[in-house]
Amino acid sequence: MRILVTGGAGFIGSAVVRHLIENTEHEVINLDKLTYAGNLETLREVSDNVRYVFEHVDICDSQELNRVFQQHQPDAVMHLAAESHVDRSIDGPAEFMHTNIIGTYTLLEAARAYWGQLSESRKQQFRFHHISTDEVYGDLPHPDEDVDAKQVLFTETTAYEPSSPYSASKASSDHLVRAWHRTYGLPVVVTNCSNNYGPYHFPEKLIPHVILNALAGKSLPIYGKGDQIRDWLYVEDHARALCLVLEKGSNGETYNIGGHNELQNIDVVKLICTILDTLRPKDTKYSEQIIHVADRPGHDRRYAIDASKIKNDLGWMPKETFATGLHKTVQWYLDNEQWWQNVLNGSYRLERIGEQI
Template sequence: MKLMITGGAGFIGGAVVRTLINETDHQVVNVDKLTYAGNLESLAEVSASDRYHFVQADIADAEAMAHILAQHQPDKIMHLAAESHVDRSIDGPADFIQTNIVGTYTLLEAARHYWQSLNQSASPEALQKAQQFRFHHVSTDEVYGDLAHTDDLFTESTPYAPSSPYSASKASSDHLVRAWYRTFGLPVVLTNCSNNYGPYHFPEKLIPLMILNALSGKPLPVYGDGQQIRDWLYVEDHARALIKVSLDGHTGDTYNIGGHNEKTNLDVVYTLCDLLQARVPPASGHYRDLITFVPDRPGHDLRYAIDARKIQRELGWTPSETFETGMAKTVDWFLTHTQWCQNVLDGSYRGERLGLQGLHSAVQDSGALPS
């Protein structure tokens, strides 16, 4: 099949593209606007494949989306393009509204017209393509808000209660996708995932930020008391789950995807410090000595946890990596891919020199951490 991936130069989208090219025979059309978080260097290993095609375009550009769909005729759309950093959404919500809401609406409309044109065609091939077409919307567990009790889990029927401009924009996009299914019959499937980590993670996020700051001897900023709990999912496990849902999920359904790894932010930082201490110990002391507690983020959710039994029961997916194996792989990847990290930090991956400070001043100064 031919799959169109929006946001395929981003962290999760890149993992999906690499997995599709490396582990399947499917074709990939990667559509990415190449904002600050889009990095084609993350796709270097697959970019020469004759099954891979890249198009730089904005999902909010209706004419561009219609043209791409007409030209490439995908069997599936996997929609991952989104602004995703909570701190950035607090500092400037407008980009989140534009990309996550307006962009998703624009893409939905382009997909609807494309799908309807296939259904109206006299060609047996087009009719078959229409029957197998699916719009897969990739979302987040943050749309559910946070959990009040230690034994609660997010299920596919948990009511929405977003806390940040980011999660509110993603909740809005989820509602749009379901409305296009209910009103227009567009064949859709949705997934909501827990916190991802792994190779090629942009350095403003918690885990790569801690690794790179520690290696540079800089403070490791932790919000509040660090007791916020997240369910951590290795990105390559997530990519395989997304592909499974796109190909085999039930139309109209939602699937929660989690890593079964609930950890406090402070425990995550401790784990990273200990892994680095064993691999590249500093000249003196311990990386844990660099931990610095900073004022908490406004509206910071306390706990997320995913009930992922549905995708396991219906599609047979479970994560391959434990927290321990995934974190070790992540640390080892960052230690052996210093040039990729440097290109991101100095902005040269975009053909310019931004510097990490220019990417987001709070990353170095006060710790722009993920949810």
């Protein structure tokens, strides 16, 4: 297939592009606006491949989207382009509404116009794969509040109850995709994933933020008590799952993708400290740098994915445990200082954002 990947220079998008080029025979058109979190250095391993093309395009630019569809004639779209950081959405929600809602609408309309011109056989083969988040579901009961909480998980039929401007914008985009499927017949699949981590992660997110602050000798800030629970998914496992859903998923279906790794944030930070104590030892323990700060507004307490549908229907399971994936991630940041130093020399300096109330 020839696959149009939006947001392919971002964290998850670049993992998808690398997987497609390195492990399949598909062709990739990477469409990315290159905002602060977009980085073509994440794709240096595949950038010279004849099956890879980059298009510097904003998904809100309908004229350019139409050109890309007509020029490259994709067989499928994998839509990952999005503003994705909750803290930034608290400080400035407008960009999230514009990119995640208007951008998705603009892309859907471009895809629909293009799809309508295809032959009947190509119409049947075409897929619009929308990649979303488990945060659209809101949060789940916490073990501190309910002893049976562990039995409650997000499923594909869980009602939407987003808590932040970011998750509300993603919920809106999910609804748009399903509406375009039901109203216009556009062939779609939707996936909702748990928290990703791994190489090339922009350092505003928890795991890379803690790694780089620890290495710099800075404090390691934990929101509130640090008892917020997340289900962690190694990004390369996620990329495999996304490509499998695109190729084998059923038209109109939703698949939840989780890592089977529920941990409290404080425990994640302590694990990072323990790994660093071994890989980059110093006179004191890294855990001594942990501090607790005021929680962010509207912070969800627990996310957890029931990924049984994608396992039963498509045979996908994560390869990495959290222990193996986290060790690989910490080692990658130790081995790739030039990459993250270039990021920190740009528009982000490991400062805290999202404190507004």
